[in-house]
Amino acid sequence: MTGGNVIAAPGVPAAAAPSRPGRLRRIARRRSTLAFLMTLPLLAVIGGLVAYPFFYAIYLSMLNKRMTRFVGLDNFAFLLTRETFQFVVWQSVIFAVSAVIAKALIGFILAHVLHALPAKGQRKWRGMLLVPWVIPPAISTLAWWWLFDPTYSAINWMLMGIGAPPIAWLGEPGWARFAVILVNVWYGAPFFMIMYLAALKSVPDQLYEAAAIDGATGWQKLRYVTVPMMKNIIAITVLFSLIVTFANFDIVRILTNGGPQDRTHIFGTYAFQVGIQSGDIPLGAAVSLFMFPILAVFAVFVLRGVTRRSKEMAG
Amino acid sequence: MSGASLTTAGAAAPAYRKVGSIRRERRWALIGAYVALAVFVLFFLTPPFHMLVTSLKSSAEIADLSGNPWVVRRPTLENYWELLQQGNYLLHFRNSVIVTLVVVAVTMVISTLAAFALARMRFWGSATLATGVFLTYLVPETLLFIPLFQIIGGLGLYNNLLAMILIYPTLTVPFCTWIMIGYFSSIPKELDEAALIDGANHFQMLWRIFIPVALPGILAATIFAFTVSWAQFLYPMAFLVSSENMVLTVGIVSDLIRGDTFQWGKIMAGALMAAAPPLLVYAFLMDYYIAGLTAGATKG
Amino acid sequence: MAQVSLRKVVKEYEGGVQAVKGINLEIADHEFVVLVGPSGCGKSTTLRMIAGLEDITAGEIAIGGTVVNDIPPRDRDIAMVFQNYALYPHMTVYENMAFGLTLRRFPKDEIRRRVENAARILDIGELLDRKPKALSGGQRQRVAMGRAIVRDPKVFLFDEPLSNLDAKLRVQMRVEIKKVHQTVRTTTVYVTHDQVEAMTLADRVVVMNQGNIEQVGTPQELYHRPATRFVAGFIGSPAMNMIPARLENSAGALRLHLPGEIVLPVPAERTQRYAPLAGREVLFGLRPEHLTEPKNLDRPNIALVEAAPEVIEPMGMETMMIFSLDGTEVTARLDPAVPVELGRKMPLAADLNQMHLIDPQSGRVL
Ligand SMILES: Nc1ncnc2c1ncn2[C@@H]1O[C@H](COP(=O)(O)OP(=O)(O)OP(=O)(O)O)[C@@H](O)[C@H]1O
Numbered sequence A: 001m002t003g004g005n006v007i008a009a010p011g012v013p014a015a016a017a018p019s020r021p022g023r024l025r026r027i028a029r030r031r032s033t034l035a036f037l038m039t040l041p042l043l044a045v046i047g048g049l050v051a052y053p054f055f056y057a058i059y060l061s062m063l064n065k066r067m068t069r070f071v072g073l074d075n076f077a078f079l080l081t082r083e084t085f086q087f088v089v090w091q092s093v094i095f096a097v098s099a100v101i102a103k104a105l106i107g108f109i110l111a112h113v114l115h116a117l118p119a120k121g122q123r124k125w126r127g128m129l130l131v132p133w134v135i136p137p138a139i140s141t142l143a144w145w146w147l148f149d150p151t152y153s154a155i156n157w158m159l160m161g162i163g164a165p166p167i168a169w170l171g172e173p174g175w176a177r178f179a180v181i182l183v184n185v186w187y188g189a190p191f192f193m194i195m196y197l198a199a200l201k202s203v204p205d206q207l208y209e210a211a212a213i214d215g216a217t218g219w220q221k222l223r224y225v226t227v228p229m230m231k232n233i234i235a236i237t238v239l240f241s242l243i244v245t246f247a248n249f250d251i252v253r254i255l256t257n258g259g260p261q262d263r264t265h266i267f268g269t270y271a272f273q274v275g276i277q278s279g280d281i282p283l284g285a286a287v288s289l290f291m292f293p294i295l296a297v298f299a300v301f302v303l304r305g306v307t308r309r310s311k312e313m314a315g
Numbered sequence B: 001m002s003g004a005s006l007t008t009a010g011a012a013a014p015a016y017r018k019v020g021s022i023r024r025e026r027r028w029a030l031i032g033a034y035v036a037l038a039v040f041v042l043f044f045l046t047p048p049f050h051m052l053v054t055s056l057k058s059s060a061e062i063a064d065l066s067g068n069p070w071v072v073r074r075p076t077l078e079n080y081w082e083l084l085q086q087g088n089y090l091l092h093f094r095n096s097v098i099v100t101l102v103v104v105a106v107t108m109v110i111s112t113l114a115a116f117a118l119a120r121m122r123f124w125g126s127a128t129l130a131t132g133v134f135l136t137y138l139v140p141e142t143l144l145f146i147p148l149f150q151i152i153g154g155l156g157l158y159n160n161l162l163a164m165i166l167i168y169p170t171l172t173v174p175f176c177t178w179i180m181i182g183y184f185s186s187i188p189k190e191l192d193e194a195a196l197i198d199g200a201n202h203f204q205m206l207w208r209i210f211i212p213v214a215l216p217g218i219l220a221a222t223i224f225a226f227t228v229s230w231a232q233f234l235y236p237m238a239f240l241v242s243s244e245n246m247v248l249t250v251g252i253v254s255d256l257i258r259g260d261t262f263q264w265g266k267i268m269a270g271a272l273m274a275a276a277p278p279l280l281v282y283a284f285l286m287d288y289y290i291a292g293l294t295a296g297a298t299k300g
Numbered sequence C: 001m002a003q004v005s006l007r008k009v010v011k012e013y014e015g016g017v018q019a020v021k022g023i024n025l026e027i028a029d030h031e032f033v034v035l036v037g038p039s040g041c042g043k044s045t046t047l048r049m050i051a052g053l054e055d056i057t058a059g060e061i062a063i064g065g066t067v068v069n070d071i072p073p074r075d076r077d078i079a080m081v082f083q084n085y086a087l088y089p090h091m092t093v094y095e096n097m098a099f100g101l102t103l104r105r106f107p108k109d110e111i112r113r114r115v116e117n118a119a120r121i122l123d124i125g126e127l128l129d130r131k132p133k134a135l136s137g138g139q140r141q142r143v144a145m146g147r148a149i150v151r152d153p154k155v156f157l158f159d160e161p162l163s164n165l166d167a168k169l170r171v172q173m174r175v176e177i178k179k180v181h182q183t184v185r186t187t188t189v190y191v192t193h194d195q196v197e198a199m200t201l202a203d204r205v206v207v208m209n210q211g212n213i214e215q216v217g218t219p220q221e222l223y224h225r226p227a228t229r230f231v232a233g234f235i236g237s238p239a240m241n242m243i244p245a246r247l248e249n250s251a252g253a254l255r256l257h258l259p260g261e262i263v264l265p266v267p268a269e270r271t272q273r274y275a276p277l278a279g280r281e282v283l284f285g286l287r288p289e290h291l292t293e294p295k296n297l298d299r300p301n302i303a304l305v306e307a308a309p310e311v312i313e314p315m316g317m318e319t320m321m322i323f324s325l326d327g328t329e330v331t332a333r334l335d336p337a338v339p340v341e342l343g344r345k346m347p348l349a350a351d352l353n354q355m356h357l358i359d360p361q362s363g364r365v366l
């Protein structure tokens, strides 16, 4: 880049006409071209592998099973009449809502407990508590599957130790529903914990000191300082987790594969069974797309929360 | 506070007791905290522990219903040995490593370039695009795997690792781009201007200023991309069929479960080794791991 | 050979803000020019246009005779020091200073020679291996200057380089900058809103206001012969007193009628200059340092007035005494030894040799 000095060297006649929208402007235009080129791979990924498949899914969902004929919304209408699909809808809602509530509560408690510890011990405990989140769920669910094994269940072994009858964890619909929720809570609670902990650490100590001087008790501090300060992050985390849990696949697929009697199917696993395993691609696409409206609503709220939080952090 | 010396001994005593009670209260709170922690650590670590215990047992010991399933009587490494010696486990591990490495590299290149452009070189539609990136991150894979199944089939990539390399970035790139936009935006504008005056072009600015300065963020994003790629289950489940093309998350189950025979010892050994890379990364880079985890909720 | 010329330079930001409204300025080679003015007057914008960090909307800027409107910053051969230093946090001091030369593919030993030379000038030889984080504010400031010096550019540009430093360090670095300029003699454009910095550093000061240049001149000229009411009020601390007055001609002698029945005789040598204004409302300007306890009464054109202090501000080496004339606050600067008492009338000496008359309509000093 030594050439730059030559351009600006004395003696080179000043060629540019005054106040012409000149090279710098053109450089700016070239800069935005460059910027566009730099985002091109991103656009290709989003456009080609997210946006296009999404519209393609809509198209697919309107074909008949052999994909030879356009059937409009028949697939959606058909699904709504199917009892299994109604189970799927209910189970997805129950699964997501109860798991998220449990995760949020456990995460909240753990974050508070951790926050109260002296800084040195905190790290060690936090390290152990985050382990379920670090292990890929497809892997850790295998361990749970083994713990729930009808013959060898190590949990049942302990139950029998205290005189309780063994439980058909994955064989009886009620318990199977409980089991998938339990595993999801086990996997997801640490995420809530770590988000809350980060939020707790960002509440300035002065606020607590001021509240203490105003005579607030521990509960009042929680109610009037902590929760309002964390409201936004709690909302973001809950909504985000609702999306992820609602659209879960790994845990249910491995643990119950929708059984017994399709009672634990959620959208993801049911779509897989219908679309990939039974080969009815259009119907599978329709099952997936049923998730879209609710996910979209959650996503918009997450975005709102995040933008607001970014503004708070900036201001 | 000097007033304290004026109070009589009788008045001082209850005050003292009060202080003591606060201290006692605090101690109880702390004990309660540790009890709660212990309970949850137990709950959280039980499955991995049981995994470890089982993986160290011989098939005979696992099948023996009279024993305590939580302890190992005759620890053996035979499950690990057999996994590594025979079968496709090593192949699956290799496939996972290849896919993950390539996806992480591709992700970081795409998202670093895009984040730099979006954070610094405002152009038409760049703000919308940044929002779009975030929304894409919220799209779950269960929404799109069926059309992708068709697309992958159409490209002739069915049952091919290349399909994973092509599709995983949809899960990693949006989030990585998003958090890198945050990290890049937090770099003061004067730094670019100083670099501009020092004679840097845009690539030099990115390579020699932005990337080194935002290195912690880049590390966090890399770890995120790594964990997501390593853990992905649905896409390999849907797009890979033959054992030699599988990655770990699907390979373990498909190979070790034949009909009704579950080789639990080997399954657990395989699962444990598959969980090891993310656990190791986590153990050594916990702070970056957590930074990446929590950064998504804020921009910068 | 690095003079800087600004010809009818206009800057309009997107959204229509005219930050600079067509300014002309000629900066000579080796000159140290300070742009000063209140916040938002367009100083930084002007500097950044010279640097090439902002487009020029209209007009042209030439450096060393070459019009640079369309030349990007890296090819303009300028160096800039930023208010918050903008040191690269991941590089050592040495690497920070060498960066510009490395990008320009200078040979290694030449880079080393230049960096060491600059480090010697700035007395930061010890710090070369440190990261910016491990430096104090003053040291960072030096490194930022070092980064400019090693480049040996045609022009140095400074944007409020001292405003992040505490008062004491600011004075020290001010001296330092002046010394550096005397050593390297590079043409310098320096932006500040601190008029003391402007007066002490500049060969010439450019006073800007709302995107226009109010006046260009040496510090002495600005102080003694401000061209406009704005400059008169901006330069000097505490600010010049400006009292509404009426100029009357009584039998060939001009008199100023101030509020509070005060009448001051205009010095004879200015009679001719002010005669056409007789009968008009003007602003009478007099700096606090020219309104003192009675002294030098034997000299011509010293007038005595009486006033009762309403506020007294002892500053140590002097005492400020503030009183009001029909609502206009007037400050006088007294020797601290003079006894003052709130509300008690005391005599003051106004040095009318130093007076100014300002046209309240046009704002021009007459
Ligand atoms: N990027 C921008 N877009 C729009 N308006 C701007 C921009 N930068 C500056 N301005 C406006 O231009 C005017 C001049 O700004 P400038 O930064 O040059 O002021 P300044 O004299 O340096 O002030 P200060 O002493 O506060 O630094 C201000 O009114 C400011 O609001």
Ligand SMILES: [Mg+2]
Pocket (backbone or CB within 6 Å): C043, C044, C045
């Ligand atoms: Mg400025």
